[in-house]
Amino acid sequence: MWRAITRIPKTLDSLGQGVAVLPQQFQHSQLYNNNHNICSKTNYLSLHNQASLIRPKYRMSSAKPKVVFVLGGPGAGKGTQCSKIVERFQFEHLSAGDLLREERSREGSEYGQLIEEYIRNGKIVPVEVTCSLLENAMKNSGKSRFLIDGFPRNQDNLDGWNRQMSDKTEMQFVLFFDCAEDVCVKRCLGRGQSGSGRSDDNMESLKKRIQTYNNDSLPIIKYFENAGQVKRIDASPDADKVFQEVERVFLANGFQ
Numbered sequence: 001m002w003r004a005i006t007r008i009p010k011t012l013d014s015l016g017q018g019v020a021v022l023p024q025q026f027q028h029s030q031l032y033n034n035n036h037n038i039c040s041k042t043n044y045l046s047l048h049n050q051a052s053l054i055r056p057k058y059r060m061s062s063a064k065p066k067v068v069f070v071l072g073g074p075g076a077g078k079g080t081q082c083s084k085i086v087e088r089f090q091f092e093h094l095s096a097g098d099l100l101r102e103e104r105s106r107e108g109s110e111y112g113q114l115i116e117e118y119i120r121n122g123k124i125v126p127v128e129v130t131c132s133l134l135e136n137a138m139k140n141s142g143k144s145r146f147l148i149d150g151f152p153r154n155q156d157n158l159d160g161w162n163r164q165m166s167d168k169t170e171m172q173f174v175l176f177f178d179c180a181e182d183v184c185v186k187r188c189l190g191r192g193q194s195g196s197g198r199s200d201d202n203m204e205s206l207k208k209r210i211q212t213y214n215n216d217s218l219p220i221i222k223y224f225e226n227a228g229q230v231k232r233i234d235a236s237p238d239a240d241k242v243f244q245e246v247e248r249v250f251l252a253n254g255f256q
């Protein structure tokens with residue numbers, strides 16, 4: 001008989017952080033949903049047995065995922081350096097801009113047009129969209145170290161992250177690529193000329209992106225700086241030279 005109502009033990013009940021490694025069928029089960037954390041004994045035993053199969057992976061990811069925010073002006077070299085960090089350290093690179101561009105191009109996306117409008121005008125997409133894309137990408141990656149590139153870039157982003165993600169992750173530091181405006185512009189235009197295909201690698205969009213960066217993103221970097229969380233990197237030298245500094249920061253912060 002389906003009599004016994006069993007409260008799921010804490011270890012299974014708190015799979016919030018381990019959800020990245022859970023097979024799809026678990027994600028809507030009582031194991032996943034903390035709001036419905038009771039189930040019949042039969043169901044519990046069956047789910048418990050299935051959970052045992054994935055236990056090694058779950059153990060590995062039971063700590064909160066580590067997050068490094070990567071910020072800097074448009075074209076400062078964030079993406080370039082993130083690729084190098086991924087090669088050298090075990091991080092997953094999540095570019096908020098790339099995720100938004102992907103969502104924009106996804107057939108049937110209800111946000112496609114809105115995202116294109118924001119990107120072309122150098123404006124910042126509402127955090128509900130961006131944060132959900134980030135959270136999904138984190139869950140789907142199965143990794144535990146993330147470079148979050150180009151986010152949070154305004155107060156709305158920061159507030160949204162704090163509401164949705166800060167309890168589920170451990171922010172390590174902010175990697176800030178400091179680069180003069182004229183250098184940033186030259187790099188973005190160069191990227192456009194070499195066929196980036198980006199609708200915002202042109203002077204008209206760049207003016208707006210820079211304005212948004214100065215008005216909305218710099219205060220966020222300042223906020224993190226006041227909290228002692230910013231690792232500032234001079235982004236003007238060549239990419240390999242910049243990476244020497246980046247590598248030093250990661251090593252000094254315990255990453256191998």
Ligand SMILES: Nc1ncnc2c1ncn2[C@@H]1O[C@H](COP(=O)(O)OP(=O)(O)OP(=O)(O)O)[C@@H](O)[C@H]1O
Pocket residue numbers: 072073074075076077078079080081097150187188190191235236237238239240242
């Ligand atoms: N240190 C560097 N010196 C010279 N060129 C660089 C350097 N770093 C990156 N670049 C070039 O500048 C352009 C912009 O770099 P990247 O895409 O890494 O910047 P980003 O900060 O991620 O830009 P965005 O914020 O617009 O996505 C690219 O064409 C890249 O090859």
Ligand SMILES: O=c1ccn([C@@H]2O[C@H](COP(=O)(O)O)[C@@H](O)[C@H]2O)c(=O)[nH]1
Pocket residue numbers: 074075095096097098100118119120121122123124125126130149150151152153157200209
């Ligand atoms: O968190 C974010 C990140 C990006 N955007 C929009 O995308 C473009 C391009 O971003 P890149 O980091 O340069 O790839 C940016 O100008 C914003 O319009 C965003 O809204 N929120």
